[in-house]
């Protein structure tokens with residue numbers, strides 16, 4: 001079984017809302033709302049990957065010191081096993097824009113249950129609610 005390592009981030013704004021991003025058409029799990037991030041490349045540090053992906057996908061600049069580990073997802077998909085650490089970030093430079101996603105939205109953690117997310121993401125919601133409130 002192939003394990004795929006994906007680095008993902010919950011960006012949190014001043015009102016404790018979390019950024020979710022809608023996967024574009026033509027990609028796996030199109031239309032579902034996810035945490036920004038992506039696949040760790042061979043030889044790449046996961047934190048460096050996340051900083052790169054946040055810049056590519058959202059146009060923002062994040063310092064490694066502003067990334068705090070929160071939890072992880074471990075989920076068996078048909079063709080690979082996803083292992084996805086989730087960091088929290090409250091501080092970044094630049095305006096968030098959807099460079100690769102179909103849409104972006106900021107939601108209270110308790111509202112994450114109301115939007116369609118990838119199955120791997122479900123266990124990530126309770127730790128977010130614990131940290132940020134519903």
Ligand SMILES: Nc1nc2c([nH]c(=O)n2[C@@H]2O[C@H](COP(=O)(O)OP(=O)(O)OP(=O)(O)O)[C@@H](O)[C@H]2O)c(=O)[nH]1
Pocket residue numbers: 006007008027028029033034035036037038039040053082118119120121
């Ligand atoms: N970024 C991200 N990927 C997730 C989440 N949940 C989840 O199952 N995944 C899966 O993790 C894998 C990584 O996705 P990705 O499409 O972001 O990878 P990437 O940015 O490197 O894009 P690319 O492979 O098109 O270059 C996909 O199979 C995706 O479905 C999530 O919350 N965020």
Ligand SMILES: [Mg+2]
Pocket residue numbers: 036037038039053057
């Ligand atoms: Mg991605």
